Amino acid sequence: MAKYYYLFLFLTYSLVTFSQNSDNESVFRVSLNDLELTTYPKDSSANALVLYENGKSFVDPTSYNLRTEEQHKVKILNKDGFKHANITIPLYIKDGNAFEKVEHIIATTYNLIDNNVTTTKLEKDQIFNEKYDEHHTLVKFTLPNVKEGSVITYSYTKVTPFMFNYRGWDFQSEIPKLYSEYNASIPGNWNYNIKLIGGKQLAVNETSIKDACLTGGNGGSANCFEARYVMKDMPAFIEEDYMTSKSNYLARLEYELKTFQRFNGIKDDYTKTWKTVDDELKKDDNIGRQLTKSVDTETLLSADILNNTNLLSKAQDIYKYVQDNYTWNEEYRIFQDTSIKNLIKNKSGNVSSINILLHNLLQQAGIEVKPILLSTRNNGFSTKLFPVISEFNYIIVQATINNKTYLLDAVDKYLNFGDIPFRCLNSYGRLLDFKNGSDWIDIEPSKLSTVQYKVELNLDDKQVISGNVNAKNTGYHALNKRKAYYPNKTEYVNKIHDKNAYLEISNHKVLSEGKTSEDFIETYDVEYENAVSGDNIYLNPFLTKFFSENPFKLQERTYPIDFGYKDTYYYTFKLNFNDAYNVLELPKEIALNLPDSKGQIIFSSNVLGNSILITLKVNFKDAIYQPEYYPYLKEFFSKIVDIQTNSIILLKKKE
Template sequence: MKKNLTFLLILYSLLSFSQENYNSESYIVTLDDIKSSTFVKDSTANALVIYEDGNSYVDKEEFNLRTEIRHKIKILKREGFDNANVVIHLYNSDRSDERVKKINATTYNLENGTVVKTNLNEKDIFTEKYDENHTLVKFAIPNIKEGSVITYSYTLISHFMFNYKSWDFQGAIPKLYSEYKTSIPANWDYSIKLIGGQKLYKNDSKLEKNCLVVSNGGAADCSNSIYVMKDIPAFIEEDYMTTKSNYLARIEYELKTFQDFRGVKNNYAKTWETVDNELRKDINIGRQLTKSVDTETLLSNDILSETDILKKAQSIYNYVQQNYTWNDEYRIFHEVSVKDLIKNKSGNVSSINILLHNLLQDAGIDVKPILLSTRNNGFATKIFPVISEFNYLIVQATINDKTYLLDATDKYISFGDIPFKCLNGYGRILDLKKGSDWIDIEPEKPSTIQYKVELNLDEKEQISGNVYGKNTGYHALNSRKAYYPNKEIYINKKQDKTPNIEISNHQVLSEGETSSDFVETYNIEFENNLTGDNIYLNPFIIKFFNGNPFKLQERTYPIDFGYKDTYYYTFKLNFSDAYTILEKPKDIALNLPDGKGQIIFYTNLIGNSINMIFKVTFNEAIYAPEYYPYLKEFFNKIVDIQTNSIILLKKK
């Protein structure tokens, strides 16, 4: 019997593998490519790149950049049909444009044991003007079915050698093989960036002599490279991450210098020293930072006469925050005018925060602007300055040897805090005299959510009590933004989350719209639906997490919460002598590896009261991908505790 079972398991394993025999070594479609119907490594995948390659080189006659691209894709499920809709993005300017040629596409299906090929017709290729600088070429590969294999290829022609063709190794579906070949003449010197956490399977380069020759006898050698990745997982976006462009595996190029065949050399890569000098003279940054402001007209006598430097800074901050409105434009290097902001009462990020900078500076406070890239904009390059990658400006103020990061664009943010979108690791702090430098940007204190619930169960089976809540940091900011614009909507949403509980006498005890915390209290009363001899009560009338946000089999990019935080929930149930505790939840203690997080849950019974404490701590703002399985289980435990912790009371 055991032998037969072993034989069947081996046979099943062989049959399973025989279903997946993809030809990932070439662009040629094989019968096995068509017959294979699964992808065991990722059972959720709706399509699979079997093979793809790109080849970029400088044409020896026209001296333009040509990139030949080929893709071979397996359609596994109907949800993967979108992979047959191809869009090619082309850039154009006043002087030149990109073109695409030699578009070919074919669908391969197995019908009644015969391979049927369906080719793309030229009439089904469409060109669409996207905007003044971009054109889209679109086509849909025909006759797509579950199990189809599609291939398509084309050649891009570009005169924009400034932007050597980048290559995406990773995408929305898994890939078995991705290869990129490049040939770069020595005239062009690029900084090459490999982005993302995936490793190259192959990275080879060699020199080709006289690969590019011109009519006057000039010649250049070429650096020929081959980059290969294999078995690349799909990139699937999930909660707690910055923009996917920070993590997608790809290779990018930034032109540093170009030297023509006459020996004339042009430098495109700048040093921070050069950029600092340009920013000092820039009409939108440097000149605005040195603009004089009529503080006596703008600020009240109470602010001007304040002798406590911190209170004065806070008052100036509140003045800018409450009197000037952000117009939702980032454009930090365009149309920045402190004068226009004062006149119109509205402006972009730079205008508002530069006004704040100048008012604080006139008050004798040490201030410096900080350029940064927001979470949705991606990480700014540290290897060399790329000023276009910055899209936000905040202010650092140093008061009594303590530094504060300030942003006056948000009406609800506290002095010393910055918007969540700015928590992207680091920024560039500008000193117009000494030059700029990198600065880490992270909250000084963890954010907290704290709830204290006390209930009373009387002899008539009525349950009522009080809730006290206190949020700090970014949790408090979120609460203020939800509460102050429309208090009634805020209370109604809270009521909707607890349909069997009536909320009354809701009060907010914190100081105002920019308070450093958010404190609220309210009364609650349960509907009387208790039946039978036993009472089952879930003590978590407030849940921190309704479900596990982590559902991937594997995550290859960091888990970025943005800040450290703590969740704290205490519960007390007072009951009369008419009841006795039959069963209480089990105590639990769980730690993340290396002390990076903790769950504590325990209950105790004292007389006619049961007390419970639940605490969840995240000691890091960012967790490396290897912590993903631990965090996944960590959240499973949190959800389980909140859902299944039942107090069982028995009537006497």
Template sequence: MKQITLFFLLLLNQMIFSQSDFNSESYRVNLSDIETNSFKKDSTANALIIYELGNSYVDKNDYRLRTEIKRKIKILNKEGFNKANVSIHLYNKKERKENVKKIVATTYNLINGEVTKTKLQEKDIYREKYDENHTLVKFTLPNIKEGSVITYSYTRISPFMFKYEGWNFQSDIPTLYSEYRTSIPGNWYYNIKLVGGKKLITNTSEIKKNCLEGGRGASADCGNSVYAMKDIPAFIEEDYMTAESNYLARIEYELQTFKGFDGTVNDYTKTWKTVDKEFKTDKDIGKQLRKSINIEDILPVEIINETDLLKKANAVYRYVQENYIWNGDYKIFQDVSIKDLIKNKSGNVSSINILLHNLLKECGIIVKPMLLSTRNNGFATTIFPVISDFNYIIVQATIDDKTYNLDATDPYLSFGDLPFRCLNNYGRLMDFKNGSEWIDIEPARPSNVMYQVKLELDEDEAISGNIISKRTGYHAINHKKSYYQNNQAYLEKLENNYPYIDISDFEVTSDGTTSQDFKESYHIGYNYEDTGDHIYLNPFFVTFFNENPFKLQERTYPIDFGYKDSYYYGFKLHFDDNYTIVESPKDKQITLPNNSGTILFSSQTLGNTISIILNIKFNKAIYEPEYYPYLKEFMSEIVNIQTNSLILLKKK
């Protein structure tokens, strides 16, 4: 026990010592900042934010929001040189615009034992129009080398108090210390949101009296706050994640209420009750949802005459899928027109799914619209209504007390399935009678991959047989799209993926583009390497994962697969009496913590047949960050099993 305690004390001292090499307590550059050229906590880092400070306040003279920025960065190697390129985004609307002043930037280098300073020149600062509402102010710090320390500071001035400056504590490089100070007059009331799940080491607030003065002796107190984090790891994107904005450690401000010195009050953040009312009467979506449609002008008579509501709903859904094309537009609150959709046969997501909504409603089916934010768009705010968070709309239909989430934008979806882009945890169901509510978004059915391989090794030393596969859920959707869009290219890709086998008699046996599964079968001939009296055979003609997708040292955000799934691979090889099994793969059983995933791998020889089974299950759609090292090892084992599980047969 004493040895363990001593070990952890030594480790703690080493970590403290490694961090003390940099001066993360101030903006001032120390000799140690310049001399230290490695970061032990993250050996992959190309640059490092040693210290950064933001300070936002309202100037009492011109009532403009000022944000002072200071940042000190260490350049560790050439790949970190891009951190010397700085862009400041400025917003403008009509005659009002943001501005930036007091840009000061310096590069520090250690040359022949002497510290040199190179300052940014005014002539090297550029302005660039980004779009109608944004301008970029750009500069690059001079004389950058490996080991340089750069500092820069500036003040952004804004007339837009509704856009109170947020602050990112985290970026794509590690940060030792990040602090944000704010001073907000009591006239302005903001909803303040801390995103990313990281803890603040400093979170203090105090009231400063009479920080802002108005006419006729009016004044306002200010809430002064300080927020700080330290030792923040780099945020690096990896597979199986939703939008970066969901996890990047930061603080955000949403203006709720403004109270003028003259007593006027403006509410900017509304309740869902108010939003429901406005949404119902909205000139775009609300108006289109209220439109009545003569189904005799649109739907075939056989659909209209169908008496089974579920079959009728399926038929209406299929009709919209097949006859109207989504133009890829996510702007759900603009250019919404059922009339134009019917005329042009193409439209945005709102037009298509509102047409579906209205047709189902006219057919006597209970329907409600649901607002979503897609995976790439980030999570919608649940604390208070932020309508701009939503970029997608679907339809919820209720038939015989069972609900179905529907989206007609994808012709390969089965009834009740949603596109993968919609699997973003929850949506807002707009019920205009009882009030809207949050609804969890979950896949309607399981997603599985199953392979059955049966081969024969005959007396002529030829190996051949059949492969049958079946995919369900989202695995089926992806393969349906690939096959039905270009079946020849699909087959060529299949053959190119496995050059050591010859494929013939390929057949798809599932029922069309909207089938709930995708089934295929084909005959193969296996071209193994002739090694005299021995035959080496890898039983995995198909691999579920070609490489481990998890490569980070540490992952601080969830592993979001979107859905639970499983993989099954069954292999059988029958051989005649001229051969015997010399070596076969060893059995393995691996389980993730809390039984959240399993690998079962077994090999069995009975008589002249060897059977191999690999069964992989992911029992969670979303894994918390603490599962990452286990999932990383889990995936490594899957790749290893598929790559190194050899069968050795010997001729008698």
């Protein structure tokens, strides 16, 4: 889970330290050392390096606009770093009279050629405006004459009238940073929650008070809370498999406006309590009022469903009805276009409309249900300390039947009753209860996910190796299999063959029941080719591999390894042979545990009579591992890949 640190600006000015800012201009200037730098010792893979950056936000005492002045100095280490000379500045437009703008763009490229420093400046006609959408414009420019070894500098001022959106600051990016500084000046009229995300420590955290920095009507004035924040030697943030949104972990400052007090004393509250939000959602046309809409069940549901007296069976039938008859339009938009009337008419709708219809049908069937607001894995964690409704982008349903709780989502046509999509496994959600008040709940899979393979082969007198594979997947592994198999069964079988060119696949059958079954069971026959070399037989027992490569390649990972769910992999292999062969070599047995017994590999190989028995079991006991487990998981996966790749059985024909 992401680490958040909250620095609350109560603006009582009781805890204050005074400081001097660094000499920004001298540090911003390009030095000979900057140009002669060829590599970054702390990260030899870096293609560019932020040498220095500085931001300063303050309220203009004349216009009351928020101004942010930025300076950036970047070293381009190689050709792969050229992309960091492409700069984009997003601007927000509320309407024709309220919009952000950028001023004073200055950009220069420095090169060291034959011991001479050359400079190339950005021209005004090299700056472009691009409309992104109805509310955003992008200002773009590319530093000119960039080469390997260049140092680029650019600075600009961003002006915004939107004080509710106080400028945050990213201390971390996809390239390392030597020095990143942000200075904020906030008049006492504005009261913000400040959130430091990413779990990184500030090298400098200094605050002070500037008297009468802002004046208003009738002689009113406000003092300013001034802060200086610095981080140094920040590593690059590199995305890797098994993570949620990088926004959860990227080191940065964010501001959330709590209150604004006018010079006449009137106070406006912006940060609400959950009680207030619950009341608003209850009255909201797209949420609360849709959740209480009556549905004509007599028209929609069959008599068999309506007359079913078994609540669990009835809930499952209603779930399947919604799942089969309404198609997700691939839009979330959970607070817009949620009309279940339109959904029933069009047979297609967004996440909210489909799951609200499911909620209402279950409720009318006498089943206890409540909606849950979520933020999906790609959307980032929602803030727990205070309500930020815009951070939620998904709705699912909680149903309680016979004292057992089920999480339901009818959007995915391959989901089994009681499962939710992988995208929803983001630690927690907000359970809405308009009578008793909403509350946070943990979002966890209800079932263990497993992969099981049982392979039995026979070596006959003609040196032909053939046999059968039985496989069973449960949980999210089964869901992935169903999604791969049912849309194109032929392609699915072809991919099994493609993964092992020395296998002939035949008689493939799926034994599980339909595309929403709890498990995915399959069986097929196989025949080996090219396993015989003279009198010897070389055989890798792993006809399928759990992991074809190690997903963990970083030197260090500073954010959690989030698999989403706990799972177990189990592979058994049996080769029957006759007395004409001797077993010359078997793979070595291995047992490996993660620290604190949070995972285990057990690999064994034995000969029992005229049979070779191979067993591999891999168990992950946690869904989420903290960064300190990364080197162990890296070794863990390396061992799994090695076992599956290099485990060779050698049989020699008797003379």
